[in-house]
Amino acid sequence: MQINTPFFKQRAHDALADANLQKALGNLKAGFPEKRAIAVSRMPEFEQLRDQGRDLKNHILEHLDLYLEEFERKVIENGGHVHWARTADDANRIILDICQQVDAKTVTKGKSMVTEEIGLNDFLEANGVQPVETDLGEYILQLRHDHPSHIIAPAIHLNLEDVSEAFHANHHRPKSSDPAVLMQEAREVLREKFVAADVGITGANFCVAETGSTIIVTNEGNGDLTQTLPKTHVVVTSIEKVVPTLEDMTLFLRLLARSATGQEFSVYNTLSSGPRREGDQDGPENFHVVLVDNGRSEMVGSEFQDMLRCIRCSACMNHCPVYGAVGGHSYGWVYPGPMGSVLTPQMIGIEKGGMLPNASTFCGKCESVCPVRIPLPKLMRHWREDEFEKHLQPKAARYGLAGWAFLAKRPALYKPYTRMASWMMKAWAGKNGRIRTLPLAGGWTDWRDMPAPQGKTFMQAWKEQQKAGGQQ
Amino acid sequence: MPNISSGPRVGLFVTCLADMFRPSVAFSTVKLLEQAGCKAEVPERQTCCGQPAFNSGDRKTTADIARQTIDAFDGYEYVVGPSGSCIGMLHYYPEVFAPSDSYYQRALELKNRSFEITSFLFDVIGMDSLQEQLRQLQFNHKVTYHDSCSGLRQLGIKQQPRQLLQQVQGVELEEMEEAETCCGFGGTFCVKYPEISNRMVSNKSEFISNTGAHTVLGGDLGCLLNMAGKLKREGKQVEARHIVEVLAGMTDTPAIGEADYGLAQQL
Structure with a gap:
């Protein structure tokens, strides 16, 4: 994905002036935070769960190699394959290889931010494999040649009319602005894609070391069709997603649903534990897990390690x-918001x-509100x-700071x-009593x-008052 | 009046903004401390808490200023200031030094005895000693209260200012929508990202005026200057004051950004 992060200010300026976007962002504000607050208020032990989540993630990060190797062992035992991808390029090549081995023409995709991070769709398309996004939001974005502006509600920047137009232009059906009709239309179009796909690619919310399972958490069920119908299922995920046991996983599921959407539990929580076994009714014949590093192992042991707790x-x-003011696209790359402000510099420099x-x-x-208590402001400060230290800040800011520091250190x-x-x-x-314009303070x-x-x-x-007081 | 000399010796952390923009806030703080039976002193060697350096990533300057502040406030039983943000910065000092540094222990110890003013009054002094004086005050206005971020989330200041305020006769507190949302000041943020800051303070201005309050109160001058500046620019009639001015009964000075008819000259 093209990196537009250096243009944050210009993009924020445009976003603030975009009435449609502002309307869409208004919906977000009224949605998730209020739902989370209600869910949390219904769970008195939520703050303790956050502590447990933080501590468990810290434990995992201290023993990351151990749990990853255990996970790999179990996946292989279950009849699956594990691939280690140090870089985004490595990951893309591994996935293309798997697709080419089964002579894949189309792949269906469940929602995955890691595949956004590595730029998988463009890479597959350039190599003759057609990816089809099946999460409704991601599907809409793909039709519009757009990218997610939010990590769980990727099309949050769009309004109903945008969706209506995108469907009309691509599905060649009568135009509708009825959400139920649009939903049905997406169902019908996607159903054919699910059946036709040669490979299904999903992400994973967690990888369970004790069982070699991966899990996807969704509300649409598209991920389930993506990973059970095609002959080959490829899980693309990153190394920090591993957890020791199924029980540990449930702790994070409880934290995740409430923190994300305010649900007590997401609608579909689907575990994949290897390819179809004898007697299984369904499931893929081939099961691959691609574990992406892409800079994460450098964060282990660094002052940014806490960021790897992120779920x-x-x-x-x-x-x-x-x-809330500028939306996700202003951030100019894959991960927006505070977590993106910490992660993005690690990945793009x-x-x-x-x-x-x-x-x-x-x-x-x-x-x-972070379910695993990541000190995001502190990490941004780092x-x-x-x-x-690298003298990267604008000159005016550096000289201003130096001038101020000179005085502040000399009472x-x-x-x-x-x-x-x-x-x-x-x-x-x-x-x-107030100033309307001040030189050098236009900001x-x-x-x-x-x-x-x-x-x-x-x-x-004070000094004058003390003096006067002393003379009295 | 309680016997001043018998109470704890408190060092006033003035804060840059109170020093430069609104001395009446620091005078109000002194008055409140003295009413609470403390002996308030103003160490000469203090300047700024160092937050601009800390948040700009300049570790060395932050440590230099932290040492200067730790030295300046050596020996005081408590350190109290009219800002959750600046006192919050004092609480970050232990992070600035390696545990082997001789200032590390002193930074920890400073953290344990430094308080934002409303938290000091409510949590340390206690309402029993303050109620009588506060109840003699009158402020016959509808007010709304903005929770400044550092005070709220770093120092846990939420009920303290409200509890104190409600002792004052005539105060009618009307909570605004999103009282806990940042006003967009953020130190250098407001000049580095002025358009985003403007959106945030515009929202805040709207929430404030929706309450129909006569005055918006807060515990941090940075936020108050930002909110007052926006309210004035939009031509809104809402006044802005630091809460200590009301608690100390020192509301005869013009509100923040209001025309000065000479009263403040007496300071």
Whole structure:
């Protein structure tokens, strides 16, 4: 996927001016956060579950090699294959190989952000294999040659009319704006694709080491058809998704559904444990798991390790006021919102991704709802430290900071300087009590008034008062 | 008045914004501390908490300023300031030093004795000692309260300001929609990403004015300057004040961003 992250500001500007997008984002705000709040209020032990989730993920990350190897052993025991992909390119080649081995023409796909991350669709298409997205949101996006703007509600940036037009243009049926009719239309079109597909590709929410199972969590059931109907099922997932046992998995399922959609449990929670066995009614003949690294193993043991706890619930972006204002496409790559602001620089480099960890007020809302308590603002701050050390911040910001630091470290200079600055601003404001334009402060005064200082600084006024008090 | 000399010695962390923009907030804080029986002092060697450096990724400057602040407030029983954000920064100081650094222990110890003012009054001093004085105050207005992010989520400040406020006669508290959502100030964020910040503060302005409140109160001047600036630019009549001005009965100064008719000159 093309990297547009350096253009975050321009994209945010366009997003703020896009009335349709703003309408769609308004729906998001009223949806997920409220549903999550209700689900959490119904579960008194939710905060303890978050602690358990954090601790269990930390344990897994300390023993990641052990659990991954155990998982691999079990998958093979079950008759499946495991492929290790260090990079996105490696992963794409492995998946294409599998498709070519079975002479695949079309592959159906369940929803998977990892395949977005590695750019799988474009790669398959360029090599003569046609991917078909089957998650409704992803399917709509594919028709529109668009990309997800949210990790669990990929088409959240679109309105009903956009869907109606996309279907009309591609399905050659009468145009409808009735959601039920559109849904039925998608069902009918996709049903044929499910049956015709040679390979089904899904992601995995978790990989269970003790049983060699992968699980997908969905609300549409498309993933189940994707992975059971074709002869070959390929699971594309990343190395941090492994959990030790089925019981551990259920802890995360409880956290995931509530944090993501406010459901107590998602509609479909489907485990895959290898290819069809003798006597099985259905299931694929070939079962492959592609474990993608793509920079994650570098995060183990680094100051970004906490990020690998992420279970991709989307609570951070659902609650983020910046995401809520500008939407997911402004972030310019695959993962938006606070989790994307930490993950993206790791995957595309801080030189290209630096805009993202800066686009936060550090309000802390994301961390307060994260089901595995990832300290997202702290991790974004670590990226800013990385930028600072590499001198990547804009010159004006660097010099401004240096000038301020020089004064702040010298109280004897700081005081006369602040006295002068307060006096000047007060003089500039006159009797208005506020300033409408201030040189070098357009970022502020283009949008709001600058309240004027009261006059003297406190340090000055306090000293005078103490002196006067002493003389009494 | 309680016997001042018998109470704890409290170092006032003034904060840059109170120092430069609104000394009345720091004076109100001193008054509240003295009413609570504390001996309030203002260490000379304080400047800023270092948050601009911390959030810009400049670890060295952050550590330099942290050392300076730790030294300046050495020996005070408590450190109290009128900002959840700046006091929250003091609470981050232990993260700035390696555990082997001699300042690490001192940073931990500073963290344990530093409080945002409403939290200090409510959690440390206790309502029993304050109720009588607060009940003598009058502020006959409908108000709404903005929860500033660091105070709320880092320091757990939510009920403290509301409980204190409700002792004041005439105060009618009307909660706004999304009181806990960031106003878009975010330190340097508001000038680095002005358009996004503007959207956030526009939402906030709308939520504030929807309550029909006469005054929006808060515990952080950064947010208050941002919200007051937006309310004024939009021509809304809502006033903005720091909560300590109401709790100390010092509301004779013009509200934030209001025209100055000379009263503040007396400061």
